[in-house]
Amino acid sequence: MMTRIPILKLRECLIVSIQWELDDQTALAFQEDLLAKLHTTAARGVVLDLTPIDFIDSFIAKVLGDVINMSGLMGAKVVITGIQPAVAITLIELGIRLENVVTALDLENGLEKLERELED
Amino acid sequence: MNREIAIYIQKNIDKILERWKAKMEDDQDDRFFQIMSDQVIDTTVREFGELMVSSLTASEETYDEKLKDFSVQIVRYGWSITFVLRALNNFSEVIYEEMEEEGSLNESNYKSFREVLTNWITPLNQSVVDAYSKVWEKTVNLQKIALQELSASLIPVFDKISVMPLVGTIDTERAKLIMENLLQGVVKHRAEVVLLDITGVPVVDTMVAHHIIQAADAVRLVGAKCMLVGIRPEIAQTIVTLGINLTDFTTTSTLQRGMEQALALTNRAIVEVNVK
Amino acid sequence: MNLRSSVDIITEWDIVAARQLGRNEAKDVGFGTVDQARITTAISELARNIYLYAGKGNIEIKQIAEGNLKGLQVIASDKGPGIADVRKVMEDGFTTSGGLGAGLPGVKRLMDDFKIETVFGEGTVISATKWLR
Ligand SMILES: Nc1ncnc2c1ncn2[C@@H]1O[C@H](COP(=O)(O)OP(=O)(O)OP(=O)(O)O)[C@@H](O)[C@H]1O
Ligand SMILES: [Mg+2]
Numbered sequence A: 001m002m003t004r005i006p007i008l009k010l011r012e013c014l015i016v017s018i019q020w021e022l023d024d025q026t027a028l029a030f031q032e033d034l035l036a037k038l039h040t041t042a043a044r045g046v047v048l049d050l051t052p053i054d055f056i057d058s059f060i061a062k063v064l065g066d067v068i069n070m071s072g073l074m075g076a077k078v079v080i081t082g083i084q085p086a087v088a089i090t091l092i093e094l095g096i097r098l099e100n101v102v103t104a105l106d107l108e109n110g111l112e113k114l115e116r117e118l119e120d
Numbered sequence B: 001m002n003r004e005i006a007i008y009i010q011k012n013i014d015k016i017l018e019r020w021k022a023k024m025e026d027d028q029d030d031r032f033f034q035i036m037s038d039q040v041i042d043t044t045v046r047e048f049g050e051l052m053v054s055s056l057t058a059s060e061e062t063y064d065e066k067l068k069d070f071s072v073q074i075v076r077y078g079w080s081i082t083f084v085l086r087a088l089n090n091f092s093e094v095i096y097e098e099m100e101e102e103g104s105l106n107e108s109n110y111k112s113f114r115e116v117l118t119n120w121i122t123p124l125n126q127s128v129v130d131a132y133s134k135v136w137e138k139t140v141n142l143q144k145i146a147l148q149e150l151s152a153s154l155i156p157v158f159d160k161i162s163v164m165p166l167v168g169t170i171d172t173e174r175a176k177l178i179m180e181n182l183l184q185g186v187v188k189h190r191a192e193v194v195l196l197d198i199t200g201v202p203v204v205d206t207m208v209a210h211h212i213i214q215a216a217d218a219v220r221l222v223g224a225k226c227m228l229v230g231i232r233p234e235i236a237q238t239i240v241t242l243g244i245n246l247t248d249f250t251t252t253s254t255l256q257r258g259m260e261q262a263l264a265l266t267n268r269a270i271v272e273v274n275v276k
Numbered sequence C: 001m002n003l004r005s006s007v008d009i010i011t012e013w014d015i016v017a018a019r020q021l022g023r024n025e026a027k028d029v030g031f032g033t034v035d036q037a038r039i040t041t042a043i044s045e046l047a048r049n050i051y052l053y054a055g056k057g058n059i060e061i062k063q064i065a066e067g068n069l070k071g072l073q074v075i076a077s078d079k080g081p082g083i084a085d086v087r088k089v090m091e092d093g094f095t096t097s098g099g100l101g102a103g104l105p106g107v108k109r110l111m112d113d114f115k116i117e118t119v120f121g122e123g124t125v126i127s128a129t130k131w132l133r
Helices: A024-041 A058-073 A085-094 A107-119 B002-011 B013-026 B038-057 B060-076 B081-102 B107-150 B172-189 B206-222 B233-241 B255-265 C012-029 C033-054 C103-110
Strands: A007-010 A013-017 A045-049 A077-081 A102-104 B155-158 B161-167 B193-200 B225-229 B250-252 C003-009 C057-066 C069-078 C113-119 C123-131
Touching (some): A007 A024, A013 A024, A013 A107, A024 A058, A024 C012, A045 A058, A045 A107, A058 A077, A058 C033, A077 A107, A085 B172, A085 B206, A085 C103, A102 A107, B002 B013, B002 B038, B002 B081, B002 B107, B013 B038, B013 B081, B038 B060, B038 B107, B060 B107, B081 B107, B161 B172, B161 B255, B172 B193, B193 B206, B193 B255, B206 B225, B225 B255, B250 B255, C003 C012, C003 C033, C012 C033, C012 C057, C033 C057, C033 C069, C033 C103, C033 C123, C103 C123
Parallel strands (some): A045 A077, A077 A102, B161 B193, B193 B225, B225 B250
Antiparallel strands (some): B155 B161, C069 C123, C113 C123
């Protein structure tokens, strides 16, 4: 029953595009899969594209925040892309600011931003 | 009985209106009698009397329509609603007083007379109140729409840079609309920097500041940067006095300065070209 | 008008079912995308709280009308442990489970009306309404 989110590798980066509504198990499995993949590939950056996601609740937000922090510990920068206006507004109203998260409008911008960040 | 009263009123209309007018003039709350010319007052009073009579003599079938016409007319006078309700009640009171003084009321017809008056005035009151609240509702809605139209569309100025000028007072509902327009605009125009121009916002209190901070946060989440421009000296003062923390944001006093910074952020600048 | 539908929250999957139902109802009432997201998120928070803290319960979603206002009401009820200090759980960041503690205060901000009735040791009923503007 559980779906796994595909994780692609492009040069030094991992690209994750979340295509379905995230249930809790999938979100947690994704967290593990991503960290494992970071470990095996030694990737230095991750672009997490959320374009198709139409809502994020506090649980998913926590998983995302955790993933970002854990990735940071493993030496990888995460850029989140494609957060929809409706999702951004609900997150803010929930009181979740995702403060230190790097964001970009879409996958392309995200990759650019990541490359720039990795250069510095 | 209806007819009797109607005939009575028609016969004595001048006397009734005179007395009613006197009663209404005592009323200092409404300025109608103070500011209108005698002529306007006279015609209006007469018209009002006729309206009253015609509402009393309407047949069963035409009654609802007459009632509606009546309130629509009344609303047109532009009287305050308290004034209108008092006018209606005073009118029936005057009739009662007149008939009593004249001796045409006695124990046998008193009760049915009261009934007629109540059955006549109560629906009039109701209908007038309905008409007024409809007008108010319409006005409020129109104003709401007008305010929404005032609020905020995102203007793409350069590639990657957009400006949203805010004009007028910001309340919670409008703030939500602004936030939605802002974010949808950012995504649609693929803006990397948006300048929120508050030159036209008269007051920035904690509530407004809070909404602006939220909007900027949401803009960051969709992947762009929000700058606050057009901060006038008095706004800067209130912001600091209220202890509002805007240090996380880029702010500038003028749109121009903000635009320069936005260009710099997107690795561009405006240069002068010398053409011979 | 009084259309209602409900989902029993027993497994984690029921959280997904409840929010999908909520999204459909919100669309049906005529809410825009932002309000749909607000409602879906609120339902998700309430349903997950039931699952986490009460074990099981129910999410009821009602289309309601008041005057010429239309709205959607979400009622989350359970017979779990109840909440000892309602004021405390409405504070941002208060959590007994290592969450963000954003759920309940967040739901209050996302929706227009919000009410908690709880008896310690007996259960909790939370109702939240969004009005269509
Ligand atoms: N239905 C319930 N029954 C009993 N206790 C509850 C219930 N709902 C919430 N609580 C209590 O209220 C606290 C706050 O809930 P809230 O949803 O705000 O935050 P959280 O669930 O801890 O974290 P988050 O929702 O951000 O992941 C919970 O930690 C829990 O102790
Ligand atoms: Mg919760």
